[in-house]
Amino acid sequence: MVVLTVAALLLGGLAWLVHWRAMADGLWIAGTLVAVVPSLAWVVAALRRRRAGVDLLAVLALIGTLLVHEYIAGVLIAVMLATGRALDATATRRASHDLRALLEHAPRFARCRIGDTMTVIPLADVVAEDLLFVGPGEVVPVDGRVEGAVAVLDESVLTGESLQVERAIGEPVRSGVVNAGSGFELRASANAEQSTYAGIVRLAEQAGAESAPIVRLADRYAAWFLPLALLMSGVAWLAGGSAVRAVAVLVVATPCPLLLAAPVAIVSGLSRASRQGVVIRSGGALENLGHATTLVMDKTGTLTMGRPVVVDILAVPGHDATEVLRLAASVDQMSPHVLAETIVTEAATRNLELSVPTEVVEQPGRGVTATLDHRTVAVGKLAQECAGSGWVRAAVNRAALDSAAIAWVSVDDVPVGAVLLRDPLRRNAPRTVRRLRAAGLNRLVMLTGDRAAPAREVGAVLGLDEVCADQSPADKVTAVRAERVRAVTVMVGDGVNDAPALAAATVGVAMGARGATASSEAADIVLTTDRLDRLADAMDIARWSRHLAVQSAVAGMALSLVAMVVAALGWLPPAAGALLQEGIDVAVILNALRALRGNPSVGMDLSGDTVHLLRRFAGEHDQLRDTLTLLRDAADRLAARPDKSALDALQRASTFLTEQLLPHEHAEEAELYPALAEPLGGTEATATMSRTHAEIQRLTDRIGTHTALAEVAGSVQPDQVDDLLACLYGLYALLHLHFLQEEENYFTLADDEPAVRPQLDGRQPVRQ
Structure with a gap:
């Protein structure tokens, strides 16, 4: 549309310069009609939603110029209308709420055991009581119960809890979690359609469908500008007895400051935010972010690191804590377990020289055993006969107080120490919370699938207004909906379990630095830097962009009102009015481009x-x-x-x-x-x-x-x-x-x- 209208304007101008007036008029009429047809479709669609926006005034001006034979004015309006629509489309092109990652993550096939035969069947064919096999690293396809052996699972995709869990024989397992240990058998208790993961997908789709459509800034101002322009146009026609005057009023009233200034400011804001590591998918999301007052957050991966770290090393009296870590890391360097990786990383950070173990044996759910320097070293769970000693009880109590997991280290079946691990609070979390409050968020709520004790600890340290633990995806959606009723609500999360809540919020924000997840697909904003404080920077940018959009639109409309009065008096013909409107457009666009720089300051200038x-x-x-x-x-x-x-x-x-x-x-x-x-x-x-x-x-x-x-x-x-x-x-x-x-x-x-x-x-x- 931009190409056709600009081409019609330029070619018509060339024809007019060589005195081919009829061809010039024909080209300008064609350019005007190019804009009239889609504009009529936009107006009809808006009226069906019982909303009359800026497009109606533009259509009336386009048709009016054709009726009074002011063709150059018509094509100028067409160019402005096409340009505004193109800018608006640029601001929303990246919108993607189809939950593609959720669907891609879900398994499509299952391995079903019938007698001694293993058969791969479509997931839709699985029924309750089928015996399935879930291999290492595979996603559990349906809800069921563990059979045959203990299952070690990564449930972070559903609960957000970063530490792996064990499910004993007979315990329930939900679909969507990942097998982090050896393969195990699963007795299906539901088919795919009735399972947990499918329910999350449906929940996210419903939440997204319920979200109210975003009303453009231009349409909000057009609600009063449109009737005023029509009234002045009618008065000019009746008072002057000339339809040309009425069309001239409509031409200078064409809301190009609304069609151009607002999209330019918003697109500029989107560009600036992206340079700060904040990808905002639409101009509407940027507008809403600018006046949000409530923030709802997940805990794991948002306020905490999202992965376990070593918080302490306990040593039995007579043993050295550093040596305990070295032994544990030497054995664990042969294990793919997430806690083993953390222990090895900690040893590497301290530059410890690790030994090469031999006779390494890993038992899922129990830990790793190996031979080091002619001694048998075990890392993992503690043997039952060792659990009664006073030192062991003290270590267990210490871990409970710190909400930490324990990796016991034993030499020749005798405990020598323990490594405590937990998902720690992000170092910058307290400063980030203060920064978010300073950015205008006056209510901060944490929703987490984690246990109540560590959740309350995080809430107390950060001074959050409310903490809700043990939250399922459905619980999170209910809580977000309740907050959204009271205020413009932003939801931040990073897991599949957060996707429905992100879709239900006014603005959904995904911590997407660790890769594309379902939360990133369901969100309006993705933080690519894995830093929550960038959201506060984005809010400052959003407010500045919205301020400039409003400023440009109001200034442009004020100038247009003056021009409308002049046109109504008969002192401004349509063609001259169209050129004057172009001058107003240039002024408001230049002002809107200030959104690329200026007010928001990001970070602190340090040498x-x-x-x-x-x-x-x-x-x-x-x-x-x-x-x-x-x-x-x-x-x-x-x-x-x-x-x-x-x-x-x-x-x-x-x-x-x-x-x-x-x-x-x-x-x-x-x-x-x-x-x-x-x-x-x-x-x-x-x-x-x-x-x-x-x-x-x-x-x-x-x-x-x-x-x-x-x-x-x-x-x-x-x-x-x-x-x-x-x-x-x-x-x-x-x-x-x-x-x-x-x-x-x-x-x-x-x-x-x-x-x-x-x-x-x-x-x-x-x-x-």
């Missing part, structure tokens, strides 16, 4: 040296955090018995504090905090952290004094125990809090790049 300092100290934190357990270990030994081993532990803790921790804190005070003063607005921004440094110094000096006194006496004296325990436990808690505060307030400012993990022994830092 390269400051960014390097932030990454350096962030890496040192990672190293020091691993050693903080020396303080707790010394306190635990001292509380149990102030003997020689307690003094040794106290000496190790004191050496760590004086040789590693204090130099780190002094360097932060001397180098990092002054560098942050200017970008953070002055030294007051780091004053609280400086006061914490002073308290760390005081407690360290006190522990050092106690250590020196105990060394002189040969052991820790009874009158020292209470104060030492207070100092050790207090400093341990203070350092954990201090590290979290620095990471949240400062280190996240440089999160765009990989962190530098320096070696504290003077070797070169490494990147990961």
Whole structure:
């Protein structure tokens, strides 16, 4: 349409210049008719929805120019109309709510065992009581119960929980989850149509169908501009007795500022957002994002990392925690299990030298056993006969308190340690939540399929307004619908289980950095950077773009109103009015293009040296955090018995504090905090952290004094125990809090790049 109307305008202009007036008029009439036909279709479609938008006024102007023989005015309006529609189409071209990924993920065939024969049958042919085989890595095709052997499953696709689960013989399994262990047999309890995964697909389709159609900004303003233009046109005709005047009014009233300015501003906003790692599929989504006030979030992969990490290593008294990790990683490097991968990664991060195991045996649901240096090392579940010891009970309690999974490490059937793993909160999550509130979201709700305890912990740390745990996909949809009734609601998620809720929200946002998922297909917005704070940046861009769209439209309509008055008085013929309208269009388009730059600021301007300092100290934190357990270990030994081993532990803790921790804190005070003063607005921004440094110094000096006194006496004296325990436990808690505060307030400012993990022994830092 753009090509045809522009060609008709230019060719007609050439014909007019060589005095071929009849040909020029014919070309301009043709260009006008090119726009009239689709415009009539758009108007009819809008009227069927009981909505009269900007297109009706454009059609009246087009037809009016033909009736009064103002053909050049008609083709100019046609060009503007075609250009506006093309821009609007560009803004919505990427819309994709057909849930293609959901359907692609669903299995289409199943392996059915009949007697001793294994047959591949279409999924539609599976009925209840069929015995199916689910191979390693395959998707469970229908709901059923485990038979024959324990099943190890990755249920994150449905629940969002990143840790794998085990289902014993007879336990139910839902379709859509992935077999993360060895193959197992499944007794079908439902056919494909009645199974969980099919229900999620239907739920997402229904939620998407219920979403209200987006009303264009132009149509909202046309609701009052259209009757005003028609009224002025009628008055001009009646007062002046000339249809030409009426058409001239319609020509300058043609809502090109609405047809062009709003799409230009919106498309510019979409372009700018994409440069920040936010892919917005439609202009309507950008508009809605600009005035959203409620945010509903999934937990796993959104507020947390979405994958387990090692949070602590416990060692039986007499064993070293680093050696426990090395043994576990040496064995686990031969396992494909997600927890094994995490343990090996942690060992690699610490530059541990792993041994090559032999006679490796992996039992799904139990763990891995191998021979290392003529010893049998097992990583996984603990043997039943070892579960009664006091140390084991203490480790289990510690894991329960931390909501962590346990990988037990045994040597020759004797437990020597345990590795605790959990899905941690994203380092920048607290700052992100504050940033989202500053962007205009006044209600933050978390919906998760995870258990209540870890969900409440995350909600408390982040200060969320409401936390709902143990949520099924249907529960999430119900909650999102309830929020949408009260306010414009944004839903953020990253799994198949979130797809229906994303479709039900006013604006669905998918964390899509880890690949295309069903949530990405069902969403209006995809965050490609795996950083939720980019949503706040997108909201700022959306508000700025919408502000410019409104500003341009209002200014353009105001100028058009002045021109309408002039045309109604007979002082502005249709052709001149069309040219004047072109001038107005150019002005409002230039203003709308400001959406490509300007108001929203993304991030904070930091010098390269400051960014390097932030990454350096962030890496040192990672190293020091691993050693903080020396303080707790010394306190635990001292509380149990102030003997020689307690003094040794106290000496190790004191050496760590004086040789590693204090130099780190002094360097932060001397180098990092002054560098942050200017970008953070002055030294007051780091004053609280400086006061914490002073308290760390005081407690360290006190522990050092106690250590020196105990060394002189040969052991820790009874009158020292209470104060030492207070100092050790207090400093341990203070350092954990201090590290979290620095990471949240400062280190996240440089999160765009990989962190530098320096070696504290003077070797070169490494990147990961």
